[in-house]
Amino acid sequence: MGLSFEILGRVRVHRDGQAQRVPAGRPAALLVTLLVNAGVAVPVDRLCAELWGRCPPASALANLRSHASQLRHLLDSPGHAARLPAEHGGYLLRVERGELDAAEFERLATEGHAARVGGEPELAATLLGRALALWSSTDPAPAYGPATSAAFDRLRERRAAARETYAACRLDLGDPGTPALLSMLRDHVTEHPLREPAWALLMTALHRAGDQAGAVQTYQAACRALDGELGVAPGPELTELYRQVRRHAPRPAVPPRRRVAPYPRERVDARARSDAGDRPADQRVPHELPCPTAPFVGRHAELARLRAALGDARRQPVTVAVFGMAGTGKSALALRAAAEALDAFPDGQLHLDLGGSVAGTPPPPLQVATRVLRALRPGRDEPEPSGIAEARARVRSLLFDRRVLLVLDNATDAVQVDGLLPVRGGCALLVTSRTPVTSGDARALRLDALPAADALALLRATAGDRPVDDEPEAASAVVSLCERLPLALRTASRRLTEGPHWSLSRLARLLRDERYRLAETGLGPRLGASYRRLGSAAPIFRRLGRAHPGPVTAELAAALTGAAPEDAARALDRLVAAQLVEPAGPGRFHIGDLVRLYAAELAADEAGVDRNGQTGAGASWR
Structure with missing residues (x-):
């Protein structure tokens, strides 16, 4: 059978x-x-x-x-x-090898990318062409649960990467811009208008076909798409290609990709297989990115910006920083972007949690660099580096001229992540933190709460369609009371899994009670990590818990604390840097209700200390 x-x-x-x-x-x-x-x-x-x-x-x-x-x-x-x-x-559904088109697509795409990296564009084009042919003209129907939908999202991302690599191989092999290639690339940029490599490939194919006007119009369309969605101009790769087209260059080069010494044909399959078992321990490629366990919704523009930034690592090492207040989903976004960029970093992906999301002692810089060394050289019996400078120098030597992605999650300061990238190669450093911890030419992305529609979609993904459809007003109330923060929405919605006695209406009533809202959203311990790094601004933050909801000014903060107005203004600046308050106009600041409730708990604990000479009851669990 x-x-x-x-x-x-x-x-x-x-x-x-x-x-x-x-x-x-x-x-x-x-x-x-x-x-x-x-x-x-x-x-x-x-x-x-x-x-x-x-x-x-x-x-x-x-x-x-x-x-x-x-x-x-x-x-x-x-x-x-x-x-x-x-x-x-x-x-459990038993499926044999070769029976499922999605598994065959993954296998052929992996082997095709390996052949491309191995310097065999003809074999790569054949494998990737077979992989792409497995997709029918219509996408999979979206009416599945969140985990299955997420699996299809990953498959579509893999198809996008396979299309671009296939087109690059065809152009490497001298394709003059045939109608079939142009048709595929036009469909591709229509489906993925924010992928700059796709626009570059279409421009190259059009120019190869002798359609210089079409190539120029394609560049203009790319500018409109990137500016309209992201508010950014095309990157240097696309801009340089445009200049070549305008200079009437006879055959623009294929957009630059990593070149390595070719592998014999018989070694391509080995490159595509898992490294475990086929390489010595100290040559294994690390693949440390964890599998996501929670639904991911929205963030399309942010993902496109991260994708473009990581794509620039083809030319030189890049650093990308994602920062924002606790609970906005920085780690989930970074891991999603890293997973989408797997094929761009064939020499490995590292992941380190630097502990900045919870209170505690973060690992020192030497420990971070040593951990990277162990991941890059597993099983090596080498002397420990004598200090942070030597450790970082060893890391740079190992990363030189390689394509490795380092995801350093929940960093606390720049010292933890500095000095790891070499001067040349295709490496990228993706950092998440509460406050910006990188400087220089690093790309920085501030992550805010979800838009209302995406926050409601996340609630639907975690709580299910039926509760949201049955009680739309209660669902909107839960989204608002959770302040559209992904962490708060996921944590609060877990109540609905405890049994049929829980409903969105009951959850909304519970969240409206300020005695329980902070605990139900799970944000308290995360805010504690930010609070413990406030230093001299901590007393003013605690007193803000006593303020009524509404704008905060330096004068109000000074009146609540007895501090000088200038000291209060400087403290508010520090709270802004810590992502605990937001500017709301000249001299005015906004503090979210969840942050205010946390400050109020701290103030109550402080009052307990003042009265009793010991820590208040609320402080013991933080």
């Missing part, structure tokens, strides 16, 4: 080449969910959440069993092992 599954377009199942009827609705959604997790037992509660949201009906389990039974009739065959057994409290 031969089965094959198609999910890169319409969902189809074939047995021995004959199309089978796939049950519509939730049985098909269950099939796709199991296929994107092929070979792994998916727990029943997760399947229910994917099919019915966070609050499935009482009949969900019975319905799930019925859907699984329908799929067994479709997939099983007498005399063969069961395809869909119940295992470990869930269901």
